Amino acid sequence: MSALPYAEALWLGGPIATLAPAGDDPWGLLPDGAIAVSDGRIVWVGAASELPGGFTAAEVHDLGGRWLLPGLIDCHTHLVWAGSRVEEYERRLAGASYEDIARAGGGILATVQATRAADAGALYAAAAARLADLCADGVTTVEIKSGYGLDVGTERRQLEVARRLGQEQPVNVYTSFLGAHVVPPEYSGRAGLWIAFLADELLPMLAADGLVDAVDAYCEPFAYTPSHCETLFAAARALGLPVRVHAEQRSRSGGARVAARFAALSADHLEYADESDIAALAAAGTVAVLLPGAFLMLGERQVPPLAALRRHGVPIALASDLNPGTSPLRSPRLAAALGCQLWGLTP
Numbered sequence: 001m002s003a004l005p006y007a008e009a010l011w012l013g014g015p016i017a018t019l020a021p022a023g024d025d026p027w028g029l030l031p032d033g034a035i036a037v038s039d040g041r042i043v044w045v046g047a048a049s050e051l052p053g054g055f056t057a058a059e060v061h062d063l064g065g066r067w068l069l070p071g072l073i074d075c076h077t078h079l080v081w082a083g084s085r086v087e088e089y090e091r092r093l094a095g096a097s098y099e100d101i102a103r104a105g106g107g108i109l110a111t112v113q114a115t116r117a118a119d120a121g122a123l124y125a126a127a128a129a130r131l132a133d134l135c136a137d138g139v140t141t142v143e144i145k146s147g148y149g150l151d152v153g154t155e156r157r158q159l160e161v162a163r164r165l166g167q168e169q170p171v172n173v174y175t176s177f178l179g180a181h182v183v184p185p186e187y188s189g190r191a192g193l194w195i196a197f198l199a200d201e202l203l204p205m206l207a208a209d210g211l212v213d214a215v216d217a218y219c220e221p222f223a224y225t226p227s228h229c230e231t232l233f234a235a236a237r238a239l240g241l242p243v244r245v246h247a248e249q250r251s252r253s254g255g256a257r258v259a260a261r262f263a264a265l266s267a268d269h270l271e272y273a274d275e276s277d278i279a280a281l282a283a284a285g286t287v288a289v290l291l292p293g294a295f296l297m298l299g300e301r302q303v304p305p306l307a308a309l310r311r312h313g314v315p316i317a318l319a320s321d322l323n324p325g326t327s328p329l330r331s332p333r334l335a336a337a338l339g340c341q342l343w344g345l346t347p
Helices: 086-093 098-103 108-117 120-136 152-168 191-208 226-238 255-261 275-284 292-297 306-311 332-343
Strands: 006-017 029-038 041-047 056-062 072-074 139-145 172-180 214-219 243-247 266-269 287-290 316-318
Touching: 006 041, 072 332, 086 098, 108 152, 120 139, 120 152, 152 172, 152 191, 172 191, 172 226, 191 226, 214 226, 214 255, 226 243, 226 255, 243 255, 255 266, 255 275, 275 306, 292 332, 316 332
Parallel strands: 006 056, 072 139, 139 172, 172 214, 214 243, 243 266, 266 287, 287 316
Antiparallel strands: 006 029, 029 041
């Protein structure tokens, strides 16, 4: 690399994975590497033995044999909530299904009730503690969804807390508006009216205030239909916002096809997607986000269609799906390990 007389900081003394594949090496591994940084940017990376002659650094950090790799992106979290649903895990172990728990007043609506009752300070303090764990695990960018408010004030409060986290914590935050998570109790049996309100009033209001980076929806028979999602996504498109979809997690409900029609950033879960769904995602350029934490905690047996994803060249991402009910993971590294252990993904 080019001559480098000076840098503000230098890291050396350990292996560095650049993740730039070279031959049979998928890691871009530098067994004894060095990285120099100035003005917040990497200005040199290579083998420590190849550091330019006469180079100096204001600060030198010894990795002590620890690995250094690019910051992780956790691209699917429900980070901002109040309350606890730990008892639901015991009920699932005793045989209760996700739907059984929801019908008994648990599930997402239990978290909605607790989150509506919490003020912004309480939500921020709890979310900041969860975020600190993610950052300690190597996360430098995180996506945060709303969806535990399902009313005007609480959806706004969740998104404002997410924005504040991005401003005050050492991490990049991107928000997703998930007002179409489940149907609010006030709109029971009237999902279409709630979707119309989101599309016509709430989403434009929150977007105008700069609180929304993307729009998400949960496409399942007990949540929202493909038609509902399309109505909301058309409104998002009109506002210049990208979309993403909770798709085919519990059944083949049509979410992947909606994701493809709207060229979604991602289709997430995908356990029940079939070959034609995957082909549509490939044509749309949509990323498959797989969530092994939820798969494990829900005791699922339907493995995502990994062979089809590979055949069609759909990019695969893993994320924590950090949430209070079905994936308490605070570690994308653990999500990666679970993907390898449960599904046969490669490191």
